[in-house]
Amino acid sequence: MADLARRLGTALPVAALGVAAIWLSRDFPTVPGQTYGPGLFPAVLGWVLTACALGVALQPAAKQTVSASSEGRLAAAVYALTPAVLLAGWESAGWPILSFALGSLLLAVGRVRWWRCLLGGAMIAVITWVLFPMLLRVPLPRGPLPFIPY
């Protein structure tokens, strides 16, 4: 039963993607004077994905390779959420504050001593600022620290 659930969990998203590709590409207009158009290639890929999903569902489920501790799961969750936090605070908090705070937090969940976390966070903020805005001219937001040089 667990094997069947795992098989379906592995195959169904692929099948859903395939069906969605076929469904959405139906409405694409054809090239004038031809019977096919921009929908042809995505539709073919949709059918391939659906067929592959069927093939995957018929195979034994893949072994789960990662057996994580709760601490590891928490650390991975913090890491996965970091880009989302960056997106949320990009303009308002600015890169220097975000990179320092998130860098320190990420090091902390990796079980680094608190003072090393703060030092590491500061180093990440300084190095990325020198490298990207100052050398490569990437306009990272300054947030509430407008005096920081580009």
Next chain:
Amino acid sequence: MDALLRAFTMVGQPEVLLTIVVSSIFGLVVGFIPGLTATMATALLVPFAMFLDPVPAIASIVAATAMAIFAGDIPGTLLRLPGTPASAAYVDQSYRLAMAGRAGEILGINVVFSALGGIFGTIVLVTSAPLLADYALQLSSFEFFWLAVLGLSCAVFVVGDNVAKGLAALAFGLLLATVGRDYTSGFPRFTFDEADLLDGIPFVPALIGFFALPEILRTMLGGAVAHGQPITQAGSIFSGMIHAVWHWRWNFLRSSALGTAVGALPGAGADTAAWTAYAVSKKLTRDPHAWERDSVEGIVDSTSANNAALSGAWIPALVFAIPGDTITAIAIAVLYLKNVTPGPSIFLENAHVLYAVFTTFFVANLLMIPLGWIAIRAAIPILRMPRQVLMAPLLLFACVGAYAVDNNVFGIGVMLACGLVGYWMEHHGYPVGPVVLGMVMGRLVEEHLMTSLIKVQGDLTRFFERPIATALAVFTLIVWLLPLLRWITKRLRRTSATRPASQV
């Protein structure tokens, strides 16, 4: 001749040489951190390469990957932890011999034969690519369509472990490439009224997401890595190397040729080349007893092959715009972004760029010897550092790199989405490499398919009219049938193995 001189001048510029040296150091650092791959090094390098001219951009990728593949041998030898998958084949043998007090000799063999393997592959690339390109100029959209399909099929059916999952990953990548304006009609596909998607899914953030984020998440999930105690004395590295090169010359030539050929096969990278060379070495050795116990033959063979494969992968990439592995897939994308179109016409339109790329291969492989020596000396203290500590800066670099491509936070969103999808895929046994191959080649395949269809007014039988197209189609069909043939062979072997037992 003029193009050659221009190429030497381009590579000889201080900023290009500096780029090669800095990228080499970056490649060495990424390579000797266990778990971080040469592909990840390339993915993290691309946001920087975007700011460079085409030659230094490609030079940085060439140098970083060559160094990363070699550097993977360092923790493999000192810790029994392969730095990159390409070093995994011979890690047990390397570590066992290092434990027996031969760490210096093994590391010397790694660096010298890696450099020589890379140079061998480059010579094959330099000599064969122009010949193939001359021939490729005569091909039409039909042949290019079949070539692309054959290349992608090899990546899934020949090299992949699981055909259904590999094909699903490839189709997913090709589907991602269809997002944005259709090139024939300009009709926006799968954009969901999002203006940022009109030009397609930004490739570099997607690439960083697919390769870097899953690796970082896996490392954090794994908790503290139980590192072995590193061997603290590497000893003399280069003593006896001239004798070793002479002694193992035939092994080196055989394995480098094999590695170059495997590398040129689309989808097969340096790791496949190393495993293949290792298996061939074991089979063909004259002294199986010594091979198992104290010989370095297997190490010489695989370490030569994996670096030769890197150059081999560039042959189909430059001649047919069909990447030999994920690294060349990324490099092709960088060339497109820099308005240099790979394919046979590159030899006519941008010959100086091409010769400059060839030159950087030689420079990078020659630099491997001094920089490799420094890396071996510097590796021991760095290898003592917990791997998790490095993940925080890597993640923030990945985020800022995804933003820096278009100065758009949409890139960070794409990176996050692709990273989570990539993690889900790997967790469920889907390979991520074919997704990137599909993303790079999607446009090419569709373009040649649609051009051919318009030419023949939808008559599919005319896809088989030209002799080369027919031959390529037949090859493709054979490749598609390979899994079935493998299955039949396995069944027949099993039947013949059980028959005597049942007769008893």
